[in-house]
Amino acid sequence: MHIRDLPYADPGRPDVRSGPRLLLWLGRNQLGGQLKALLWGVVHMSSVALFPLAVGLTVQAVVDRSGARLALAGGLMALFGALTALGDTMLHRAAVTNWITAAARIQQLLARKTAELGATLTRRVAAGEVVAVSTGDVEKIGWFVEALSRFASAAFTTVAVCVALVVYQPALGAVVALGVPVLTLAVLPLLPPATRRADEQRDKAGRATELASDTVAGLRVLRGIGGEELFLSRYRRASQEVRRAAVRSARMWALIAAVQVLLPGLLLIAVVWYGVGLARDGRMGVGELVTVYGMVTFLLFPLRQFEEIAMAYSFSRPSAQRAARVLALHRTASPEQDSEGHEGALTGDLYDPATGLLAPAGEMTAVVCGDPDAAGLLAERLGGHAAEAGEGVPSVLLGGVALDAVPLDAARAAVLVQDKDPVLLSGTLAELLDVPCSGAVPAEAALEAAECRDALDSLARSSAAGSAGPMAARITERGRSLSGGQRQRLALARSLVTDPEVLVLDEPTSAVDSHTEARIAEGVRRLRHGRTTVVFTSSPLLLDRADRVVFVRDGRVAAVGAHSELLRRDRVYHAVVTRQTDEESDRELVESTTPAAGEQIEESA
Incomplete structure (x- = not known):
């Protein structure tokens, strides 16, 4: 795999049973790149290890006054120098390629998972953790993949050097062969506490990142209530905890680095002291001592x-x-069920077995929930995300077919869920409305039904290309130049353009005034005629225009009927819709069902 071939046509199915298994899976998928990096690493490190041999031969040739051996030693030095440069260059190239391709594979997998789960991802994993995984964690995983081949080549070369020293100079070689394993194992007791401190640092950094992202996301609200200083002080404390944890972790790694310098230095002193004694006794030459010294130095x-x-x-x-x-x-x-697929388009009634909610095909169904969070979860379930309700809960059915048992593309094409806080991406209005759609709903009709006239005027005034028409007007990031109601209505228009078989809207008019809300209700009803529409709302204006109203209480359907009918006969529904207390609702119901005084006199007469 080369960098120019990215992205992967198929990043594969990762082994996600644990972190080490994921790393092993990455290694198996990069076997060719790892072997290439290992080969070049062996060439590089072997050339470095053999360079002292050429130096030793040079010294011995000078001592023996041999010009031929001096020329041979010079040639070896040039050869080993060239191989060192070549091996180092190609090792770096191969290792960095492994790093980038591994990071790209993980990022593609994360992007695919994000597209699969949609808005439910941040319900199940904190947004800060998703950001940390897709940025810093991907880099650390790539670092390990890149370092693995260099470690393997270093281990192979170290063993080869120890064996060569035992053969070349048995007395000193035995000292080195016994000392190197001791040096390698000496840091093992320090690794667990260093790992624990590093984990603590990452956990604190993740919490600080999550706090920062949540603060930025709610900055407008914080300014409205004057809470910036409070959250700033919280982030300041969190960042100081990260700094202290980082210092504690750095101290441990500095200790490990010091041990890695101290112990090899002691081994080098022992080898030189013992070698000088052997040279003094005439048991080895000066050139041989220089060679052994150079190879031991290489082991560092x-x-x-x-x-x-x-x-x-x-x-x-x-x-x-x-x-x-x-x-x-x-x-x-x-995955096996998901890949089976479903022949033909998904149509029919939308039914949720967990709550008993039924949305007949071709009708506009309004759903009232006393709990806004429960409404949001139920809206996600209607889009085929049954996992949000817990393990063992049956899937939502569309025309008798379980949505979570069909391919994701088919489920998304059949059911569109608009969240209560939809996001507008930056770009022109034409790009915003350029979404996969049936083509039956023109953009102009959707904008008209969603009452976007003032939003279009605002975009045209703020756009440098105002003369080119509102469709060429640019929308800033997340639509920050628009009001909350304008953003909500443009998002509604985008959903209407899509024209899915089933459209689920979660509080689509919560940020608009009552007059605009009434016109939107009429526009949506007209544009979605003959299509299945489910609206989660407690607005009387929307409820009054629905074909049927479903009242969900404590996770089950409690009542079904017309809005006016439910107002008369269901006290809890009356309280939820009118936002009254139980006492006020009871009193109003009694007054509405008790005959007036004049009627009582007439009846008694």
Whole structure:
């Protein structure tokens, strides 16, 4: 896999049972790149390790006054130098390619999972964690993948050097062969506390990121209530906790780095002291001593790779665990069920077995829930996300077909759910309304039904290309230049343009005045004639124009009928819709059902 071939046509199905299994899955999918990096790493490190041999031969040739061996040693030095440069360059190229391709694979998987789950993703995973996984965690996972091949080549070269030293100079080689494993294992007791401190730092950093993202998202509200300083102080405390945790983690890793310098230094001193004694006794030459010294010095380089792989794994393991947790989220149907598909278009009545809610085909059904959060969850369920209600809850049925048992594209094409806080992406109005659609609803008709005239005028005034028409007007990020009601109505127009078989609207007019709301209710009813529309609302204006009203209480359908009928006969429904207390509702119902004084006299007569 080359960087120029990205993105992947199919990033594959990851092993998300745990973080280490996800890392192993990444490694298996990069086997060719890892072997290439391993090969170039061996070339690079072997050339560095053999360079002292050429230096030793040079020294011995000078001592022996041999011009031929001096020329040979010079040629070896040039060869090893060239191989070192080539191996280092190609190793870096291959390792960075592994890093980038692994990160790209994870990012593609996260993007695919985000598209699959939609708005339910942030209901099940904090938004700050999603941001952390898709940015910092992806980088740490890529770091481990990149370091793995360099560690493998360092381990292979270290073993080869130890064996070569035992063969070349058995006395000193035995000292080195025994000392290197001790050096490698010496830092193992320090790794668990270092890992714990690193985990603590990442947890605190994740909480601080989540706090920051939530604060930015609610900045307008915070300014309205004067709460900026309160949340700023909270973030200041969280960032200081992150700083202290980072310092504690850095101290432990600094200790590990110090041990990795101290112990090899002691080994080097021991080898030199022992080697000088052997040279003094005539048991080895000066050139041989220089060669052994150079090779032992080289061993300091691969030992640093051992430290790096330990650090990379300790950082990437929890990152991979978080990524696996996000990637493990799925719709309630198994992948096998999801791939079976469903022949033909999904049509018919929309029915939720969990609540008993029925939305007949071709009608406008209004749903009243006393709890706004419950309404939002039920709206998501109607879009085929049965997992939001918990394990074991049956899927919503459309024409008798379970939505979570059909391919995701088919479910999304059949049922569109507009969240109560829809997002407008930056771009022109034409780009906003350029969505997958049936083509039966023109953009102009949708804008008219959603009462977007003032929004169009506002966009035209603020746009530099005002003369080009409102469709060329630009919308700023998240529609921040528009009012809340204007954003809501433009989002409604976008949903109407799509013209799905079933349109689910969650509080589509909560930010508009009553006169505009009445016109929107008429416009939506007219434009959606013959299509199934479900509106979650407690607005009397919308409820009065619905074909039927369903009252959901405590997770079950409590009453079904016309709005006026439910007002008369259901006390709880009356209280929810009119926003009255129970006592006020009871008194109003008694007054509406008690005959007037004049009527009582006539009846008694």
